[in-house]
Amino acid sequence: xxxxxxxxxxxxxxxxxxxxxxxxxxxxxxxxxxxxxxxxxxxxxxxxxxxxxxxxxxxxxxxxxxxxxxxxxxxxxxxxxxxxxxxxxxxxxxxxxxxxxxxxxxxxxxxxxxxxxxxxxxxxxxxxxxxxxxxxxxxxxxxxxxxxxxxxxxxxxxxxxxxxxxxxxxxxxxxxxxxxxxxxxxxxxxxxxxxxxxxxxxxxxxxxxxxxxxxxxxxxxxxxxxxxxxxxxxxxxxxxxxxxxxxxxxxxxxxxxxxxxxxxxxxxxxxxxxxxxxxxxxxxxxxxxxxxxxxxxxxxxxxxxxxxxxxxxxxxxxxxxxxxxxxxxxxxxxxxxxxxxx
Numbered sequence: 001x002x003x004x005x006x007x008x009x010x011x012x013x014x015x016x017x018x019x020x021x022x023x024x025x026x027x028x029x030x031x032x033x034x035x036x037x038x039x040x041x042x043x044x045x046x047x048x049x050x051x052x053x054x055x056x057x058x059x060x061x062x063x064x065x066x067x068x069x070x071x072x073x074x075x076x077x078x079x080x081x082x083x084x085x086x087x088x089x090x091x092x093x094x095x096x097x098x099x100x101x102x103x104x105x106x107x108x109x110x111x112x113x114x115x116x117x118x119x120x121x122x123x124x125x126x127x128x129x130x131x132x133x134x135x136x137x138x139x140x141x142x143x144x145x146x147x148x149x150x151x152x153x154x155x156x157x158x159x160x161x162x163x164x165x166x167x168x169x170x171x172x173x174x175x176x177x178x179x180x181x182x183x184x185x186x187x188x189x190x191x192x193x194x195x196x197x198x199x200x201x202x203x204x205x206x207x208x209x210x211x212x213x214x215x216x217x218x219x220x221x222x223x224x225x226x227x228x229x230x231x232x233x234x235x236x237x238x239x240x241x242x243x244x245x246x247x248x249x250x251x252x253x254x255x256x257x258x259x260x261x262x263x264x265x266x267x268x269x270x271x272x273x274x275x276x277x278x279x280x281x282x283x284x285x286x287x288x289x290x291x292x293x294x295x296x297x298x299x300x301x302x303x304x305x306x307x308x309x310x311x312x313x314x315x316x317x318x319x320x321x322x323x324x325x326x327x328x329x330x331x332x333x334x335x336x337x338x339x340x341x342x
Contacts (some may be wrong), residue, residue, distance in 0.1 A: 009149035024255030028144035029076040047263035048210040054223040061249040068248040116190035121180030126160040195219035225316035229306035250288035257281040276320035292295035
């Protein structure tokens with residue numbers, strides 16, 4: 001199938017909305033989650049491992065100095081997408097001719113296409129990076145692009161470079177892709193993938209996976225103390241607010257707790273557990289905003305005030321984890337037994 005003047009679009013593009021209000025997920029995972037959520041009411045099953053390990057967050061942000069978007073979250077994984085009924089297929093890195101010739105077939109079948117390319121080749125990304133103060137050495141990083149439509153003259157991308165990080169449609173000419181590819185062909189159309197819907201969620205599979213996760217879950221939540229101890233030194237040394245370890249760590253923690261609370265809404269966990277994690281998510285989000293503002297120089301925010309909130313959050317996490325595991329041990333079934341019983 002050849003591209004013509006008529007735009008080929010996947011259905012329900014308008015239903016692809018961000019599911020990550022804390023903006024903490026890697027770009028590809030954020031796109032996969034947004035697409036899946038527009039296709040099935042069961043997408044929040046993907047969040048059953050969102051509690052993760054706070055020690056892993058500490059190692060990533062503090063010991064390795066990496067940002068939140070490079071963190072390999074243990075949720076929204078290929079195996080869990082398969083449990084949800086979706087198959088992620090990858091062609092690896094391809095040339096522009098193969099990409100252009102294969103794209104209309106996938107779109108006509110209702111399948112989105114994902115690829116990585118250097119973000120500085122896209123004018124809207126250059127504008128965004130200047131607007132938010134991205135440091136120059138990061139301008140050439142690869143970004144995952146989500147293609148939802150194409151014609152002979154342009155492609156329809158969905159991206160979340162708006163101020164609220166919501167996905168919006170963006171039309172980009174093929175000339176942008178061709179010129180960028182000509183400059184750095186080895187860095188274009190990397191990990192080209194598509195997502196194929198299947199028969200629906202495997203609820204027994206998710207039940208077993210969630211119970212296995214709970215059986216392994218151990219966490220002392222010391223990270224909250226460590227974030228507080230490093231606040232002042234980080235503010236003095238960080239070259240950009242978004243690169244500060246505390247900013248990245250609290251965003252990851254707030255994002256993961258928010259998504260885990262949404263998973264709980266699909267389960268048979270009781271109101272006490274749900275309320276406990278809703279409170280954890282709300283406090284973590286508030287503290288993430290405070291840490292970001294503190295590093296941005298807000299004079300009315302003191303380090304001691306934030307440390308007090310972090311200490312409370314650690315206590316809430318500890319209490320919630322006990323409630324969660326105790327209740328799960330008592331429940332004969334945590335998830336609905338079939339799709340119709342939700």
